[in-house]
Amino acid sequence: MNVEKKHFTCVICPLGCEIDVELQNGKVVSMEGNKCQKGEEFVSQELEEAMRILTTTVSIKGAKWAMLPVRTDKPIPKRLLSKVIEQLATIELHAPVRMYHVIVKGIAGTDANVVATRNMKKVNHPKNAKKDLISRKEG
Amino acid sequence: MDVEADVIVIGSGPAGLTAALHAHESGARNVLLLEREEELGGILKQCIHNGFGLEQFKKDYTGPEYAERLIEELEKTNVQCFLNTMVVSLSPDRTITAVSPEKGVFHIKSRSVVLAMGCRERPRSSINIPGTRPAGVYTAGVAQRFVNIDGYLPGKEVVILGSGDIGLIMARRLTLEGARVKGVYEIMDYPGGLKRNIVQCLNDFDIPLYLSHTVTEIQGKERVEGVVVSKVDQKMNSISGSEQSIPCDTLLLSVGLIPENELSKEAGVELTPITKGPVTTETMETRVPGIFSCGNVSTVFDLVDYVAETGMIAAGNAARFAAGDWKKGRNPVEIIPGENVRMLFPQRYSFKDDLILFVRSAKPIEKPVNIELSPLGMRLKRLYARPNEMIRFKVSRDKLKAVTGPIEVSITER
Numbered sequence: 076m077n078v079e080k081k082h083f084t085c086v087i088c089p090l091g092c093e094i095d096v097e098l099q100n101g102k103v104v105s106m107e108g109n110k111c112q113k114g115e116e117f118v119s120q121e122l123e124e125a126m127r128i129l130t131t132t133v134s135i136k137g138a139k140w141a142m143l144p145v146r147t148d149k150p151i152p153k154r155l156l157s158k159v160i161e162q163l164a165t166i167e168l169h170a171p172v173r174m175y176h177v178i179v180k181g182i183a184g185t186d187a188n189v190v191a192t193r194n195m196k197k198v199n200h201p202k203n204a205k206k207d208l209i210s211r212k213e214g
Numbered sequence: 215m216d217v218e219a220d221v222i223v224i225g226s227g228p229a230g231l232t233a234a235l236h237a238h239e240s241g242a243r244n245v246l247l248l249e250r251e252e253e254l255g256g257i258l259k260q261c262i263h264n265g266f267g268l269e270q271f272k273k274d275y276t277g278p279e280y281a282e283r284l285i286e287e288l289e290k291t292n293v294q295c296f297l298n299t300m301v302v303s304l305s306p307d308r309t310i311t312a313v314s315p316e317k318g319v320f321h322i323k324s325r326s327v328v329l330a331m332g333c334r335e336r337p338r339s340s341i342n343i344p345g346t347r348p349a350g351v352y353t354a355g356v357a358q359r360f361v362n363i364d365g366y367l368p369g370k371e372v373v374i375l376g377s378g379d380i381g382l383i384m385a386r387r388l389t390l391e392g393a394r395v396k397g398v399y400e401i402m403d404y405p406g407g408l409k410r411n412i413v414q415c416l417n418d419f420d421i422p423l424y425l426s427h428t429v430t431e432i433q434g435k436e437r438v439e440g441v442v443v444s445k446v447d448q449k450m451n452s453i454s455g456s457e458q459s460i461p462c463d464t465l466l467l468s469v470g471l472i473p474e475n476e477l478s479k480e481a482g483v484e485l486t487p488i489t490k491g492p493v494t495t496e497t498m499e500t501r502v503p504g505i506f507s508c509g510n511v512s513t514v515f516d517l518v519d520y521v522a523e524t525g526m527i528a529a530g531n532a533a534r535f536a537a538g539d540w541k542k543g544r545n546p547v548e549i550i551p552g553e554n555v556r557m558l559f560p561q562r563y564s565f566k567d568d569l570i571l572f573v574r575s576a577k578p579i580e581k582p583v584n585i586e587l588s589p590l591g592m593r594l595k596r597l598y599a600r601p602n603e604m605i606r607f608k609v610s611r612d613k614l615k616a617v618t619g620p621i622e623v624s625i626t627e628r
């Protein structure tokens with residue numbers, strides 16, 4: 076039999092219960108430390124598929140700043156975070172952009188969209204005209 | 215006088231935006247918002263992560279969304295915003311000298327003033343790390359700006375000193391952008407940031423957090439080549455023999471924030487070592503009549519919701535003051551920290567409003583606690599008290615009527 080122990084910190088409320096879980100063949104056989112039912116739901120969701128909102132930036136031309144902040148409009152599987160970041164690194168936007176403008180629909184095969192999280196106007200003398208801007212890939 | 219105003223708000227971060235909006239809503243006719251940068255929003259613009267406005271708006275906004283929501287509201291009003299405007303002095307009679315590229319040096323006389331300048335990061339010089347002075351040492355907030363606004367990645371191999379929320383958020387951000395964060399080192403024996411940030415920024419990415427550790431040396435000539443970390447004892451002295459060298463090209467400092475009170479001091483506003491911000495009453499009035507203070511310039515809050523709440527209170531009262539609707543009332547009493555209370559805000563009670571009290575515990579207590587207000591005989595129950603989570607609670611004016619002397623607040627195990 077395959078027995079496994081896992082630890083979680085529930086972040087549903089500020090209490091932040093430390094929850095110890097024992098799994099047998101992937102099934103929960105015991106759970107300890109959660110002070111309410113929500114903790115149990117949190118752990119099952121984490122075990123099934125951890126979901127996170129992704130917030131990051133996309134490069135933008137013709138604006139006051141080099142980067143436009145974006146987010147997924149709903150949580151996406153945690154395992155897809157880096158893949159989405161890589162996909163977004165290939166995109167270049169042009170100002171102006173309105174807040175909640177959809178930048179990528181259904182990102183990485185999910186039903187979440189990547190949307191802008193602010194308005195960004197077009198300016199005549201953009202700051203990102205700098206030549207020495209280090210591209211993210213070169214780091 | 216070049217300009218006259220009813221209410222002037224200095225700074226347009228979450229506290230200032232909320233204050234300007236609420237001063238208008240409270241009936242102040244001529245509200246002026248001064249911002250030294252070229253855009254409104256303050257630090258919110260670079261805080262691209264979510265978690266803003268959960269209590270205030272029941273929404274999970276990112277910093278920029280939260281700012282835009284307030285800015286859009288503000289645009290519907292006749293509140294005037296002066297951008298690129300740096301306030302260079304504030305006098306006790308509420309005359310402001312400011313400078314901007316368009317207006318040059320100019321003066322504004324205001325009936326009331328709301329201080330909303332926020333806070334700044336503690337720099338390396340305030341924590342005395344020996345070693346060389348190579349490039350590659352940044353405060354977490356500066357790195358945040360580089361990545362989120364300017365599109366620069368500050369380094370590839372990163373060590374973070376201090377577990378404040380910005381440091382934790384940057385650990386995740388840099389990891390997602392392809393840097394390797396080798397660890398977060400915290401001198402205290404408990405984390406500085408919120409629990410949800412420990413989980414979602416460190417645990418999610420297997421970034422180790424080392425408590426009771428600090429950086430004792432920075433190595434490298436031109437660029438950081440590594441740091442030496444050591445364990446510390448209970449007195450926070452490094453334990454010899456525990457040194458460990460960690461190669462890295464970047465060191466981020468997330469070692470605390472300090473309210474930015476240069477202007478307040480100049481206006482004769484009394485500051486307190488308890489918060490490093492102005493002494494205020496529950497109305498947010500400082501000890502200089504007509505000058506109110508809110509948000510992180512008062513005390514460094516954990517949540518933007520609290521910042522906004524104090525902004526609302528300050529603005530409502532500043533509007534009242536400007537309208538001449540401000541009675542002297544009873545003499546304020548002191549609110550003083552008792553057992554196990556490290557920080558408390560506000561520090562005086564003037565019998566005008568309900569008291570919204572913010573308290574920070576001196577040490578973590580993972581057991582049920584009582585927060586006691588003596589001599590009121592009031593006891594509030596909480597399940598725990600942690601220094602990294604401010605406790606907020608409200609005491610109604612009715613309950614405080616009978617008070618004649620100082621109120622002492624303490625946190626004790628139940």
Ligand code: SF4
Pocket residue numbers: 085086087088089090091092109110111112113114115117
């Ligand atoms: S288990 Fe319940 S009480 Fe504990 S942190 Fe989660 S939601 Fe809060």
